Structure formats: C-alpha cells, structure tokens
Amino acid sequence: MKVAVLSDIHGNALALEAVLADIDRHGVEKILNLGDHFAGPVEPRRTADMLAGLDMVAITGNTDRYLMEGDHDDLDESERWIVDKLKGAPMAWLGSLPATAVYGDAIFLSHGTPRSDETYWLDRKAGKGRMRVATLGEVEAELPRERLPVYCCGHTHVARVVTLDDGTIVFNPGSVGRPSFTMSDPESAARLSPAAAYAIVEQSGGKWHVNLAQVAYDNMAASALAQAHGKANWAVDLARGRQR
Structure with a gap:
C-alpha cells in the first residue's frame, strides 16, 4: 500500500497544484485528505x-464544519466571500463528507483527534499563544482501545511523526495551504518555510513508513492574493512561513 496524505489546503490552489504534481511522481494508489479544504483568502x-476531479478519500475539518453549520449572517466580510464562492456543488460536497474515515483497514483519518476536530493531537497549547510537543502519554490517550497501525491528523499545520511503544504510528503531514514550521520545538522557530507540505505513507516489508515532504510553489503569488483579499496576516505567513 502506498498513499499520499494531505491536509489543511485552506483554499490555496497554487500550493495544491504543486503538491498534486509532486504526488503524481510517486505512483500512489489513493490520496487521503484530512480536511480544512477551503477556508482561506486565496x-x-x-x-x-x-x-472535485480527484480520486480520494476525504473528511471534514473544523473550518469546513464552521462553513457548513455557522450562521452566515454572523460571518465577517472575508468569511462571507468564501461562502459565496462555494455556493452549489462545493458546499454540497462538504456536506457529504464524514468526520473520520478508515482506509484499507489500516489507516485512520481524523482532522484533530479521533474524537474531536478541534483538539490538537501531536502538539499542545502551552499558554500565551505558545505550543509544545505532546508527550507520548498524551498522544496515546487519544487512541481508541482497538487500534489500527497508522493514524493521521491535521489541524496544527505542524508536520510530525510519532511512533508509540507498540509500533502504532501517529503523524501529521503538515499543511498544504498555510504551512507552519516543521516542528514546534524552540529550535525550529528559526526554520520557517513557506513550502507546501504533505506525506507519503507506504507499507513495505511488513512495516509502515511515513515520509514527510515539502514542495516549493509560487508562494509569493498566493501571498499577493491574500493581501488583495484583505488578509495581511495570511499574506505574511504565505510569504515567509508561519510562526505560532
């Protein structure tokens, strides 16, 4: 089995184009998509x-749910712009997606944790807007009693692979559309990257392997679109990478 896992596109079609082109080089059997598809100013x-044209397994993320369930009269101008762009088939497609999924009886898809699309899994809040790496105990506590070999999650935009004592793998592929730094330890704050991120998951020799990938794309064009759509903070993040 060989699949590509992506998450947190956030409406960044330029980044998605580059990632899909890179995925084509790897001969995967399926794309797995962990949600947060459209919410973003690009x-x-x-x-x-x-x-719409991809053969993939997709689930919803928390921002997908907000777009579907929110009171659109309470949305700000930029959020209303997104909803207006998605009227019709895209919103119907979002409404058809599950919150979690399992692929090949081996890979569990969730946006946050298996129980919540808003809970950070591999990184945790550390106060005053800071994040820390989750302990192995905290990671394991989110797993169901009967386990699959591989669990993937998004939401934090931080790429990370964790292997537990029993061999269970939990990983985050990072974000396609609004990347963060690769790791959330203090040293990585100096390693910001605007590249688009995803992962290739492969089973070979009876073992599972997760390969994190970063793909360069025209991030300055994406930054300019965000600026034009009134989101200066996104423009900065897309231009140079995002720091929490």
Whole structure:
C-alpha cells in the first residue's frame, strides 16, 4: 500500500497544484485528505474545482464544519466571500463528507483527534499563544482501545511523526495551504518555510513508513492574493512561513 496524505489546503490552489504534481511522481494508489479544504483568502473556488476531479478519500475539518453549520449572517466580510464562492456543488460536497474515515483497514483519518476536530493531537497549547510537543502519554490517550497501525491528523499545520511503544504510528503531514514550521520545538522557530507540505505513507516489508515532504510553489503569488483579499496576516505567513 502506498498513499499520499494531505491536509489543511485552506483554499490555496497554487500550493495544491504543486503538491498534486509532486504526488503524481510517486505512483500512489489513493490520496487521503484530512480536511480544512477551503477556508482561506486565496482561491477557494478554484481549489474546490481541483478537488472535485480527484480520486480520494476525504473528511471534514473544523473550518469546513464552521462553513457548513455557522450562521452566515454572523460571518465577517472575508468569511462571507468564501461562502459565496462555494455556493452549489462545493458546499454540497462538504456536506457529504464524514468526520473520520478508515482506509484499507489500516489507516485512520481524523482532522484533530479521533474524537474531536478541534483538539490538537501531536502538539499542545502551552499558554500565551505558545505550543509544545505532546508527550507520548498524551498522544496515546487519544487512541481508541482497538487500534489500527497508522493514524493521521491535521489541524496544527505542524508536520510530525510519532511512533508509540507498540509500533502504532501517529503523524501529521503538515499543511498544504498555510504551512507552519516543521516542528514546534524552540529550535525550529528559526526554520520557517513557506513550502507546501504533505506525506507519503507506504507499507513495505511488513512495516509502515511515513515520509514527510515539502514542495516549493509560487508562494509569493498566493501571498499577493491574500493581501488583495484583505488578509495581511495570511499574506505574511504565505510569504515567509508561519510562526505560532
């Protein structure tokens, strides 16, 4: 089995194009998509059109749920712009997606943890806007009693692979559309990258392997679109990488 896992596209079609082109080089049997597809100030509708043609297993993320369930009268101007771009087939598609999924009886898909799309799994809040790496005990506590060999999650935008004592793998592929630094330890704050991130998961020789990947793309064009759509903070993040 060989699959590509991506998450947190956030409407960044330019980044998605680059990631899909890179995935094509690897001969995967399926793309697994962990949600947060459209919420972002870049190109939500073009992102939707690109995803509509893919053979993939997809689930919803927390921002997908907000777009579907929220009171649209209470949305700010930028959020209303996203919803307007997604009217019709994209919103219907979001509504058809499950919150979690299992692929090949081996890989569990969740956006946050298996129980919550808003809970950070491999990184935890450490106060005053800071994050820390979750302990092995904290990671393990989120797992169901009967386990699969591989669990993937998104939500934090931080790429990380954790292997537990029993061999269970829990990983985050990072974000396609609004990357963060690769790791959330203090040293990595100096290693910001604007590249798009995803992962290739492969089973060979009876073992599972997760290969984290970063793909360069025209992030400055994405930054300019975010700026034009009134989101200066996104523009900065897309231009140079995102620091918590």
